[in-house]
Amino acid sequence: MTSAAPLVPFASATADQATVHIDLGERSYPIRIAAGLLGDAATYAALPKAASALIVTNTTVAPLYLQQVRAALAGRYPQVHVVELPDGEAYKDWQTLNLIFDALLQHGCDRKTVLFALGGGVIGDMTGFAAASYMRGVPFVQLPTTLLSQVDSSVGGKTAINHPLGKNMVGAFYQPQLVVCDLASLDSLPPRELSAGLAEVIKYGPIADMAFFEWLELHIDRLRAGDRTAMAQAVKRSVEIKAWVVSQDEKETGLRAVLNFGHTFGHAIEAGMGYGNWLHGEGVGAGMVMAAHLSQELGMVDAAFVARLTRLIERAGLPTRGAVLDAQDNAGAYLEHMRVDKKAEAGEIRFVLIDGPGKATMRGAPDALVRQVIDRCCAPA
Amino acid sequence: MTSAAPLVPFASATADQATVHIDLGERSYPIRIAAGLLGDAATYAALPKAASALIVTNTTVAPLYLQQVRAALAGRYPQVHVVELPDGEAYKDWQTLNLIFDALLQHGCDRKTVLFALGGGVIGDMTGFAAASYMRGVPFVQLPTTLLSQVDSSVGGKTAINHPLGKNMVGAFYQPQLVVCDLASLDSLPPRELSAGLAEVIKYGPIADMAFFEWLELHIDRLRAGDRTAMAQAVKRSVEIKAWVVSQDEKETGLRAVLNFGHTFGHAIEAGMGYGNWLHGEGVGAGMVMAAHLSQELGMVDAAFVARLTRLIERAGLPTRGAVLDAQDNAGAYLEHMRVDKKAEAGEIRFVLIDGPGKATMRGAPDALVRQVIDRCCAPA
Incomplete structure (x- = not known):
């Protein structure tokens, strides 16, 4: 079989932790990949200061990670508020988005308040759109806890809600300040969701890098078993490819569409x-x-x-x-x-x-x- | 009395028509000011081509100007759709905004569809936010028909809807492709609305240009009587000052706030x-x-x-x-x-x-x- 040359140079990625940079001029930001990042105050040390932060999460993720994130943010933000949304794609709508605006206004959050999206793709997309729109834009951070959101939706600034007539029809291109991929959070992922995330990992092979595809053929069983070293490499390579594509075409006027x-x-x-x-x-x-x-x-x-x-x-x-x-x-x-x-x-x-x-x-x-x-x-x- | 030097150089503005340019790099656009622009196909000649356009207006403005705008756009856009919203600040909410998304999706509008905001500040703010958010951003044009929207809200890319807990709390900075201030549309304005618009004209004096303030003291009666030449000058000078301020600070990190x-x-x-x-x-x-x-x-x-x-x-x-x-x-x-x-x-x-x-x-x-x-x-x- 003949393969096209890989779109993105294949970096050596054997370590269990890494930082990938997404290069978008003044909207550039790092994507950190390692186990144990969520509860570590150092993870958040470079973020803008503010009087308050708002963590947006859902009822499934909150019992698992909310406490550690809240504790890690407490030293940096005098007030850390929380809004818990119902879990699922069915709630990626205006009514649920509005719960975020309600919370922001009820707590008197201002233009400097930092939003944290703690959860999967739905939480990330909604929190990102809320951050893009609240007072016409406040800073936000992606804390993706699913494989799918770590390798795809949390990177690149696409935010949206669904409309009854179409998926992701209402949203914004709005980049986060930071993306934190805590590999430990993948341990709690149900097998069905792990598989769903692997779909977005696999896609990077055919569109950009057949060497990575071959690596996936060799490691797919380890990935399904949650092997931490294999997972680190899969997440890092996926994020590298995505970051490179987004850096070339932030607003999807051409190349970026191949990610679909x-x-x-x-x-x-x-x-x-x-x-x-x-x-x-x-x-x-x-x-x-x-x-x-x-x-x-x-x-x-x-x-x-x-x-x-x-x-x-x-x-x-x-x-x-x-x-x-x-x-x-x-x-x-x-x-x-x-x-x-x-x-x-x-x-x-x-x-x-x-x-x-x-x-x-x-x-x-x-x-x-x-x-x-x-x-x-x-x-x- | 001692006055500060004017913030913006006072250009001679005696002609009844003018084009003011707002300088925002690749987001720059012209603001055209003259009588009779709305129904003239030449007004729209430089806009991006697309398979469809959507005019957003309200039930008060539609009987006055919709037909001429529609006719002028018909040569450029194979399909020109219309959505008529109820009139008033009370409708500057999500439910009404959603009528625009419904229309866009029902008509199969795509990423190139151009939105036209035909009306006052509420129509401009809502149409702009719809354009910023539909498919994460489509082009739009401001066709302000009130004095207030011509001298203030249509220029500078602030778009928003209200939230029950605060005005303009949900929105985006999103620049139009073109602003068309048709002075003829001011003839139909009720006196109360004309006065309301004059508030935003007057504000430019104390914050930026006392020579303009003195000119307003001399011409306020003519402006209230709808004198076309005086109106042209008031609109042009207001727009010049606003365009200059916005060019310095598009996203209101400092200076722009003085406009408030x-x-x-x-x-x-x-x-x-x-x-x-x-x-x-x-x-x-x-x-x-x-x-x-x-x-x-x-x-x-x-x-x-x-x-x-x-x-x-x-x-x-x-x-x-x-x-x-x-x-x-x-x-x-x-x-x-x-x-x-x-x-x-x-x-x-x-x-x-x-x-x-x-x-x-x-x-x-x-x-x-x-x-x-x-x-x-x-x-x-």
């Missing part, structure tokens, strides 16, 4: 099944298989590559077949959801496809071909 | 009386008088200046005395509202005060002194 490999089909599954029934990473898992098949139909990769990708996704514990959204016209249901994707232009769906292993590209595809791929890739097997 | 002269007291009146009962400009009118008295108490201006400012505000048809928000503890009610002002820090209210005519400064003041000023400045006379 598998997401166009995946979002259709998530929306079509009702948010929260399929985890985001599960949608991305099946979505990558579908996008790979579409790439093959367009002559950009061979069947061996599609099989190899499908096999790794399966070994990660992820679905490799799409859901049936409509028994009558399943492909039609997918197409309808995909036309409201943010990458669509004038109604034309733009897919992230693989143009040879290790290299992604964006393009449209004839509806008939897309329908054929959907029919082939959706359950039952 | 009169607004700290004014917002307290607006909020305390219930949004929409006092017009924003009316609150600013009385608020400037209160801020002038506080400046005098602190030894920064003399009684003659306060009287002169009060007289011009009165001649503009504006209230010069604050409302009674609470018969028991009126000053306490003001202070409570003012502590949630965005300029407050760690609970300390920061006032924009006049440090000699033509020069503004920001500072705190002892509660006892502020209470004294409130007691003296609130009705009954």
Whole structure:
């Protein structure tokens, strides 16, 4: 098999801890990766001072990590407030976002108040959008506690809430001051969520770095078992690739869209099944298989590559077949959801496809071909 | 009387039309000022192309200008959609904002869709925030049809909605592509709204340019009568000063806050009386008088200046005395509202005060002194 040269130079990443820098001029910030960071006051030593901080978390994460984070922040911020949101993608809406604004105003928080997003991708996206919007912008910090949010959503400044008619339709590009990936928090992750996070790890291979993909093929079982050294390396390499791509194209006018490999089909599954029934990473898992098949139909990769990708996704514990959204016209249901994707232009769906292993590209595809791929890739097997 | 040198060089502004440029690097844009611009297709000739445009307006403005704007845009955008919101500050909330997102998604609008804010400050603030947030940012254009929005809110990229606990608490700094001040649209303005707009014109004198203030003293009657030539000059000079200040400090880390002269007291009146009962400009009118008295108490201006400012505000048809928000503890009610002002820090209210005519400064003041000023400045006379 021929692979494209890796998009990002492959740094040696054998240590269990690391700091990756995201280079965005005056909006640059570090991403720290190690075990035990959350409860260590030193983690927060370089943050801006303020009279108050607000930790935003959810009812699942709070019992696990809130106390240690609160204690670590107490020395730096005279007042540390907390708001606990209900857990789940179904709550990534305006009503729940407004609970953050309520708390900020009730506690008299000002323009210098620092927000801390303690939780997974939903908490990070909502807290980030709240920080972008409260008094037109206050500082915030990402404390991602899931694999998915550590390797993807916490890095790069995409924040949003869902609208009933589309996922992440209302939001902002707004960069945090710091991202803290505490590897110890992954120990508490249920296997299903660990697998969902692996979907976003795996995606970096086909789009950017087949050497990393080969490494994942060798280490996927250790990763599923929660091996700390393997996890450190997977998180670091994922974050390196993401940071590099975001540094090139912060606001997704071009290149950055390749990070959405598998997401166009995946979002259709998530929306079509009702948010929260399929985890985001599960949608991305099946979505990558579908996008790979579409790439093959367009002559950009061979069947061996599609099989190899499908096999790794399966070994990660992820679905490799799409859901049936409509028994009558399943492909039609997918197409309808995909036309409201943010990458669509004038109604034309733009897919992230693989143009040879290790290299992604964006393009449209004839509806008939897309329908054929959907029919082939959706359950039952 | 000694005046500070004007903050912004006083350009000759005798023509009935002008273009003022706001200099913000790659976010720079022109502000066009003339009669008859709204319905002229040439006004929009330099805007980005897109498959669709969405005009956001309200039920009061739509019958007056919607048809001509729609016709002028039809040649440039294959699809021109419209959403009509209810009119008034009371609707500057999330529920109404969401009507814009609903329309954008229902019409399949994409990342290139251009939003047009056709109306006063509420429409401009909400449309701007919708543009900042839809798909994390789409282009937008301000078409202000009130004096207040032409001379103040449409210029400079402040967008927001209100929260039950505070005005403009949720929003973004997000610059438009173009601002179009059609002087003809001021002909239809009710006298009360014209006066409210004059409050924001008058404020530029004490904070930045006493020569302009003197000009206003000479022309205030003509302005109230809607004299086109006087109006052109007032709008142009106001916009020049605002554009210069915003160019220096886009995100209000310092200087820009001087534009809020009169607004700290004014917002307290607006909020305390219930949004929409006092017009924003009316609150600013009385608020400037209160801020002038506080400046005098602190030894920064003399009684003659306060009287002169009060007289011009009165001649503009504006209230010069604050409302009674609470018969028991009126000053306490003001202070409570003012502590949630965005300029407050760690609970300390920061006032924009006049440090000699033509020069503004920001500072705190002892509660006892502020209470004294409130007691003296609130009705009954």
